[in-house]
Structures are given as C-alpha cells and as structure tokens.
Amino acid sequence: MSVFTRVEKHELAVFLRGYAVGGLKSLKGIPTGIENTNYFVTTDCGEYVLTIFETIDPQELPFFLDLTGFLAEHEVPCAHPVHNTGGGYIGTLHGKPAALVERLYGSSVLEPDTGHCRAIGLALAALHEAARDFPVRRENPRGPAWWRQTAEQLSPCLDEADRTYLQEELRFQGLYRLADLPRGIIHADLFRDNALFADHTLTGVIDFYYACHDTLAYDLAITVNDWCSMPDGRLDFARAEALTGAYRERRPLTAMERGAWPALLRAAALRFWLSRLRDWHFPRQGEMTHTKDPLVFRHILDARRRETAQLRALWASGA
Numbered sequence: 001m002s003v004f005t006r007v008e009k010h011e012l013a014v015f016l017r018g019y020a021v022g023g024l025k026s027l028k029g030i031p032t033g034i035e036n037t038n039y040f041v042t043t044d045c046g047e048y049v050l051t052i053f054e055t056i057d058p059q060e061l062p063f064f065l066d067l068t069g070f071l072a073e074h075e076v077p078c079a080h081p082v083h084n085t086g087g088g089y090i091g092t093l094h095g096k097p098a099a100l101v102e103r104l105y106g107s108s109v110l111e112p113d114t115g116h117c118r119a120i121g122l123a124l125a126a127l128h129e130a131a132r133d134f135p136v137r138r139e140n141p142r143g144p145a146w147w148r149q150t151a152e153q154l155s156p157c158l159d160e161a162d163r164t165y166l167q168e169e170l171r172f173q174g175l176y177r178l179a180d181l182p183r184g185i186i187h188a189d190l191f192r193d194n195a196l197f198a199d200h201t202l203t204g205v206i207d208f209y210y211a212c213h214d215t216l217a218y219d220l221a222i223t224v225n226d227w228c229s230m231p232d233g234r235l236d237f238a239r240a241e242a243l244t245g246a247y248r249e250r251r252p253l254t255a256m257e258r259g260a261w262p263a264l265l266r267a268a269a270l271r272f273w274l275s276r277l278r279d280w281h282f283p284r285q286g287e288m289t290h291t292k293d294p295l296v297f298r299h300i301l302d303a304r305r306r307e308t309a310q311l312r313a314l315w316a317s318g319a
Contacts, residue, residue: 004284005037005052005094012041012050015093018084019100021045035209040103047103048082049206050093054284056209058090058097063138065089065099067131067185068208074130077123077204079104104204106196114242117227119202120195121246124187124223127205128216128251131185140188140212142271144173150274157281169270169301176263178215181256186219188212191226217257220247221264225272225300233299235265235307237314258315262308269304273297 013024022044030038030049037052053061065081069089072080081089082100091098109116151166158166187194188210196203228239257264276294283291304311 004054005096007037007039007050007052007093011093012039015091015098016041016043016100018086018091019082020085021048021082021100041100048100049079049103050098050100052093052096052098053209054096056097060138061090061097061099063136064209064211066136067134067211068101070134071127071130071208074133076127076130077104077202078208079204079206104196104206106198106201106203108193108195109197110192112192112227112239114239115200116197116202117239117243118246119197119200120190120223120227121243121248122250123195123202123205124190124220125247125250127187128184128219134185138212140186140214142188142210142275143214147173147270147274150278154274154277154281157277166274169266173263173267173270176260176267178218178260178264178267181215181217181260182254183214184216185211186214186216186222188214188219188222190219190223215264216251217253217260218264218268220244221261221268222271225265225268225297225304229300229303233296233301233303235303235311259312261315262304262311265304265311266301266308269297269301273301 025042028040036054039050041048041050072078079101089099194207224240228236276292280294
C-alpha cells in the first residue's frame with residue numbers, strides 16, 4: 001500500500017456522500033506497499049480503508065472486489081467491500097477508480113512463530129476451497145510469460161553474473177509444467193503484511209489485487225517463502241511444516257504437487273525477485289512510496305536452490 005494520489009478531507013467528504021457510512025472524521029495515508037494509494041478513513045459509522053487504484057485495469061476491479069466480498073461471505077477472514085448507494089463497490093476520486101472496505105482490527109506480524117504460520121496455512125486452504133465456487137476466472141498476468149518479458153526488460157540493468165543467474169533459473173523453470181497441477185483461484189500475494197493478527201488469532205487477510213487463477217500449490221509456495229524464511233533466506237523448516245501441515249489438513253496435496261514442491265518454491269522466489277528488481281530499476285513516482293529490497297528474494301532463491309535435495313527428501317514420502 002502507498003500514497004500516489006493525495007486526497008484532501010473536503011474531497012473525501014464529497015466521495016463519502018455516495019456511501020451510507022456517515023460523515024468523515026479523519027483520514028491518514030498508508031505508506032507501505034507499491035501498487036495503489038491507500039488511506040485509513042474514520043467516519044461516524046466506523047473505520048475503513050480507502051483504496052485508489054493507480055494501475056489496475058478498471059474492467060478487472062469487479063473481479064477483485066466481488067471475490068473479496070464472496071470470500072468474506074463464505075467464512076474466509078477478509079474485509080468486505082462497502083456497497084455505495086448505487087449498489088456497486090466502485091466509485092471515483094481524482095478521476096481514478098476507488099473503493100471503500102471495512103477496516104479489520106489487529107496488526108501484521110513481522111516475526112511469525114509456528115502458531116501464526118499454522119493459522120495462515122488453515123486460512124489459505126479455506127480460501128482455496130471457498131473460491132472453487134466463485135464463478136469468474138482471471139488468468140495470472142505475472143506468470144511465466146511475464147517472467148521472461150520482465151527479465152528481458154531488466155537485462156540492461158543487471159551485471160553479467162545476475163543476467164546469467166536469471167537465465168539459468170528461467171531455463172530450469174521451463175522444464176516444469178506447473179500448470180498441470182491442481183488449479184483454482186489464488187491470493188498470489190499472501191505476505192506477512194497482508195494478514196492481520198490479534199495475538200495468535202488471525203483477524204483477516206487483505207489485499208486481493210493480485211488474485212487470479214493459477215496453481216494452488218504455487219500460492220502455498222509464495223506464502224511459505226515469506227512467512228517461513230530466515231533473514232538470510234534459508235527456510236525455517238519448523239515454521240514451514242506448521243504452515244504446510246495446517247494447509248494439508250484441509251486440502252491434502254497430490255503426489256505430483258509434492259514432487260514439484262522444490263520447483264514451486266523456486267518459482268515463487270523468482271517471481272518476486274523479478275517484480276522487486278523491476279520496481280527498483282523502474283520506480284514509480286508517489287508522495288509516499290516504499291520500494292522493497294529485491295535482494296531479499298535473491299537470497300531466498302539462492303537458499304531454495306541449495307535446499308532442493310532436502311525439500312525433495314522431506315516431501316517424497318508425503319511428510
């Protein structure tokens with residue numbers, strides 16, 4: 001989340017007339033993140049998050065907001081969007097699409113333990129199960145084709161060692177047909193800053209704006225890489241087993257998914273290394289922005305490559 005578009009209180013007060021949420025009391029910009037403008041909003045009726053969509057295709061917004069509402073209504077902990085007086089979720093601010101969602105209580109956990117990881121594993125499995133009945137499909141715009149295009153864009157910015165390393169990993173991923181694994185709607189960005197906790201109770205999953213139709217176990221790998229990595233990128237196997245074990249209680253993995261697990265973890269690390277490299281070398285302008293360090297996922301990718309044999313041995317028996 002970031003602030004790219006500055007909103008004044010009088011402007012927001014006009015916007016809120018289209019919602020049955022009472023008068024505006026306060027707003028505060030949210031500086032973290034990289035894609036959209038976000039504010040905390042307090043009104044006479046409660047607390048909300050205002051999102052102004054900076055880059056998302058307006059035609060895709062109904063998918064994200066309808067999905068979030070659908071999941072919230074099917075016992076997945078997430079913030080329900082607020083209907084406006086016209087019956088939809090989407091309004092306009094500064095000529096850009098905007099939406100208001102319920103603000104969940106709790107805070108992100110930056111140093112999760114096995115209890116937090118177990119809660120996230122259960123929630124991710126619940127999300128995958130509930131989303132099977134969601135009727136709309138959206139392909140992943142940041143899949144393998146995007147990896148290759150982004151690598152080409154970044155090539156002039158990288159030194160020879162990084163270019164060679166990146167091409168080696170792309171060739172490795174090209175050996176796997178991950179699309180043949182079980183698929184469905186995934187969150188695709190369930191990082192620690194996209195979940196809120198009150199102590200060890202998960203109060204909600206947020207930010208569904210990367211949600212799409214893709215490999216379910218790839219979503220699990222994305223989540224494990226963020227929640228279960230140590231500062232040097234190495235996997236904390238205790239946290240990883242807590243998260244994946246809880247997930248498998250609700251959705252057992254197939255033999256093919258277990259066999260592909262090391263490659264999935266590498267694919268998930270590659271995707272976010274590329275996106276952070278792109279944001280690092282081609283930053284967007286904003287009033288309050290936060291560019292995340294691409295080296296974090298380079299270290300994770302390094303570690304997963306070293307850990308391949310250990311990961312394969314652990315999962316070969318379904319452990």
